[in-house]
Amino acid sequence: MRHLSDADVEALLPPPAEALRLVHDALVALSRGEAEVPPKPTVHAPGGAFANAMPAAYPARNLLGCKWISIFPDNPSQGLPTVSGLMVVNDGRTGAPRAVMSAGALTAARTAAVSGACIAALAATGAPAGFTGAGLQARSHLRVLEALGHLDVTVYARRADARAQLMAWAEEHVPRVRLRVTDDAREAVLGRPVVVTGLSIGLTGAELDPSWIATDALVLPLDYASSVGPALARASVLAADHVPQFEAVRVAGTLGEYPATTTWTGSLLDQARPDGRIVCQNLGNGLSDLVVAAAVADAAEAQGAGHPVDTGSA
Incomplete structure (x- = not known):
């Protein structure tokens, strides 16, 4: 498994046009029931803060993964980002973890790509x-x-x-x-x-x-x-x-x-x-994150980027 920092993810993100295509397909697949994405389980923290787990499976493309994301509205007053998290990308055929990556740059790129897919179409x-x-x-x-x-x-x-x-x-x-x-x-x-x-x-x-x-x-x-x-x-x-x-x-x-x-x-x-x-x-939704994260994981493997981690066995 590879660990990818936010800087690694930023460098490996697909270009905007490719990210738009990925999330467009993911949004359409969701609307057609072609992917498994349950509503996010949520846990809460003081001050209106909360965290979500965002699992997703897209069998037609052998994609499996989950994002863990926290939203703390008071963080900017402490000089911290409102949103932080991690993304895990698994091999959809074996379940083996391929990559764990910081979710900051990923979330920003995915969110903008979703907006872009909407803007391009509507x-x-x-x-x-x-x-x-x-x-x-x-x-x-x-x-x-x-x-x-x-x-x-x-x-x-x-x-x-x-x-x-x-x-x-x-x-x-x-x-x-x-x-x-x-x-x-x-x-x-x-x-x-x-x-x-x-x-x-x-x-x-x-x-x-x-x-x-x-x-x-x-x-x-x-x-x-x-x-x-x-x-x-x-x-x-x-x-x-x-x-x-x-x-x-x-x-x-x-x-x-x-x-x-x-x-x-x-x-x-x-x-x-x-x-x-x-x-x-x-x-x-976890599927939009997953399709972009999988592209990042593919690029990391092709380029030998990130830091290999021995996951051992469960």
């Missing part, structure tokens, strides 16, 4: 985009938006230093993107055909006013209901990457007074775009 080519938040997800999404040709992007961030850091990063890494930053969330999203929200999960007082969101917009909340509240969800076609998981989270009250979802994200990717505003509550 938004007009090159449509302007608005993003809230200036952290890791902003960077991974800017890479995907540039790859897809969505080059007019406005990002909201509350702190001046975060805005400055993002602008400097974008000039170096996504030079084709015409990036504007603002301290006004309304300015970032108003009338934009594509809206992605990447604030902290569990944040209060950050809901977007539904009147700011175009009636035919594609809305992709990464932060559960922190930004996209029940009123906006009720006024939209509401999809989820994994409907049973979404329903479990909704019934638990994590999404407030959210309505039930009407369809799977993978189903939307596999048909003509419905009219009106679309909200895709892609809460994260």
Whole structure:
């Protein structure tokens, strides 16, 4: 088995176009019942923190694995990331572990690839985009938006230093993107055909006013209901990457007074775009992580990257 650090994973990630193809196929497979992905078991910690196990099996592609992910909303105040975790990739034929990898870069890339698959299928080519938040997800999404040709992007961030850091990063890494930053969330999203929200999960007082969101917009909340509240969800076609998981989270009250979802994200990717505003509550599923992680494991084995670990026997 190989152990891969976050830096290893970052270097071995598939390019955005390949990651989009992988997660597109995974989302469609989920909607068709072609993979086994149970709702995430959740355990809780103080301060609204929680952790999920995210197992997945995709027999048609001999894929098997599990991600362990924790979300601690108060971590930024301590200079720590909100989200951290590990991913295990097994051989789908034998069950033997192939790789264990840090899940930071993987989660950011997978999340952006899922958003990218939705944007590619459900938004007009090159449509302007608005993003809230200036952290890791902003960077991974800017890479995907540039790859897809969505080059007019406005990002909201509350702190001046975060805005400055993002602008400097974008000039170096996504030079084709015409990036504007603002301290006004309304300015970032108003009338934009594509809206992605990447604030902290569990944040209060950050809901977007539904009147700011175009009636035919594609809305992709990464932060559960922190930004996209029940009123906006009720006024939209509401999809989820994994409907049973979404329903479990909704019934638990994590999404407030959210309505039930009407369809799977993978189903939307596999048909003509419905009219009106679309909200895709892609809460994260183990299969999307697994297909990207397996590509990383393949690259690590081909290149001899990472650190071999003797797992012994159970």
